[in-house]
Amino acid sequence: MRLPDFKSLIAAMPTRHQAFTAKCTTKNWAAVLQREDRAGEAMRRIFGGSNSCRVARGDLREMARTDNLDGLVMATLLWGYPDGMRGNHAANISNNLAVLVTLLGEARSGIPDWKKHFAKVESISGLGLSTYTKFLNFLSANVCGKTALILDKRIIDVANSRAFDDFTDRLTAQRYPAYLDRMHSIADSLEVEAENLEFFLFEFGLNLKQSRVCQDSAGVCMRRDTH
Numbered sequence: 001m002r003l004p005d006f007k008s009l010i011a012a013m014p015t016r017h018q019a020f021t022a023k024c025t026t027k028n029w030a031a032v033l034q035r036e037d038r039a040g041e042a043m044r045r046i047f048g049g050s051n052s053c054r055v056a057r058g059d060l061r062e063m064a065r066t067d068n069l070d071g072l073v074m075a076t077l078l079w080g081y082p083d084g085m086r087g088n089h090a091a092n093i094s095n096n097l098a099v100l101v102t103l104l105g106e107a108r109s110g111i112p113d114w115k116k117h118f119a120k121v122e123s124i125s126g127l128g129l130s131t132y133t134k135f136l137n138f139l140s141a142n143v144c145g146k147t148a149l150i151l152d153k154r155i156i157d158v159a160n161s162r163a164f165d166d167f168t169d170r171l172t173a174q175r176y177p178a179y180l181d182r183m184h185s186i187a188d189s190l191e192v193e194a195e196n197l198e199f200f201l202f203e204f205g206l207n208l209k210q211s212r213v214c215q216d217s218a219g220v221c222m223r224r225d226t227h
Contacts, residue, residue, distance in 0.1 A: 001163060001165065001208065002164060003164050003186060003190065004166075004189075007190050007192065009204075010190060010192045010200045011190075011193075013196040013199045013203070015193065016057050016058040016061070017057070017058065018056060018057050018199060019079075020054070020055060020078070020079050021052055021053070021054045021055075021082060022053055022054075022078040022079075023051060023052045023082075024047050024052065024053075025051070026084045028084035028085050028089075028090040029043065029084065029090070031090070031091065037097075038098065039070070039073075039074060040094075042070040042071045042073070042097075043074045045071060046074060053078065055079040057138070059079075060075055060138040061140075063075055063138070064140070069101045069104050070101060072135065072138065072139075073093070076135055077090060077093065079134075080131065080134050085126070089126035089127075092124070092125040092126030096124045096125070100124060100135075103117075107136055107139060108141060111136075111141060111144065112144065114144055118132075118176070129152075133151045133176070136148035137149055137198075143176065143177060146177070146181060147180075147184070148180065149195060150198055151176055152202070154205070154206065155198065158201050161206065163205060167201065
């Protein structure tokens with residue numbers, strides 16, 4: 001399969017409206033709500049006393065425009081992990097919220113040296129490539145000349161699966177700038193938004209397979225699936 005075959009679908013992806021619902025009773029989020037610090041205060045503002053909150057990409061982009069990024073961080077965690085994060089990740093990120101927000105403040109001015117910048121990110125326990133690129137995406141941060149996009153395990157799996165002839169690569173944290181180059185290049189050629197392409201690959205990349213009809217030696221029509 002090739003991505004141009006899905007140009008219309010990619011262009012029509014409702015990216016801004018992609019939303020998830022998180023509940024205050026989820027173990028991770030209940031613990032954060034009880035904290036008497038910046039993380040707890042930000043989380044309580046997001047829930048606003050309700051038992052659940054629904055967060056969309058569009059909401060996060062609006063929050064990214066504010067001076068205080070505490071809310072963006074906590075709301076992005078709710079959006080990305082509505083059922084909670086593994087292990088102590090939520091607590092560790094909450095413990096390091098001030099350091100993280102400082103890094104994101106730097107990212108707003110652009111990231112010319114990705115390796116140096118991400119080395120600081122890796123010092124924060126519980127914060128990996130998938131989560132951090134979510135923050136960068138909603139900030140529309142410039143990374144080595146390209147606007148940031150989310151790179152999570154699912155996108156990496158799509159590239160590894162070779163489902164699309166024009167999107168195959170070995171994607172790692174260190175190769176994040178190369179990922180951005182490739183994604184923006186494809187998006188430009190298709191005349192679609194790069195974030196729409198990312199959303200399409202996340203949503204459909206592992207759930208599509210090309211099929212063709214052929215005949216066996218006896219002339220019986222059969223369906224043969226090929227990648």
